[in-house]
Amino acid sequence: MKTALLLLAVVAAAGQSAPPSNPPSNPPKPAPAVYVSTQFGLAVQVPKGLSYCPLPKNWTGIEDGTVLFITAPADCIDKPASFSSTRLISGFAPSIAVRYRKNAGRADNFDDIPPAESSLQLASQVCAKPEVSSQFKLFGQPAVSCRSELSGGQVRLVLLSLYASGRHLLLLDLRTTKERLAADSKVLESVAEAVAVCNAAPKNNASEKAAACPNGKAW
16 A cells, blocks of 8 residues: 555656746846947947846946847846946856957056057057967957956966047956857958948048948947
């Protein structure tokens, strides 16, 4: 009798479905097809399949870019940050940060760093051994790249370039793992080729050679 009862209990337990896992409270969204910064005259035709974490509602801060996730993160952390290129997530997900700012130089604890005069000089401020890449291009020219090994088997690969006659600078910052580097580098290559300079006010800036910015926004 006891054996029969035990068997019935096992069968009943096997028939019960596992409790559903809690969905993410703030899930990532598919990245829009176009990213446009009218403030910095930059447009990106975003490749399909990438995702992003939207900025918190009523966010106020400094626009300096966004983050494109190659693999969608488990959850976006809805916490305001001072810069738009800071997108907090749960755990780790391979991503490409698109960062830009004025080429105005900066001051550190020991010295004042003047504005970079070339993309290679800009890269030398980021890494010890910058290289002119044979794979990646930015604005139709071979990109300057920096690669570094991070903890936990992660890799950072950064592409850098000055644009708008040297007034602005752009960084594409890939964070991934050694195992995914080859595949994710192809995604980085696609993003880099999709970046273009654009003119936010072509009627008022007739001397600018860049095409008018497409319809879109920074997100």
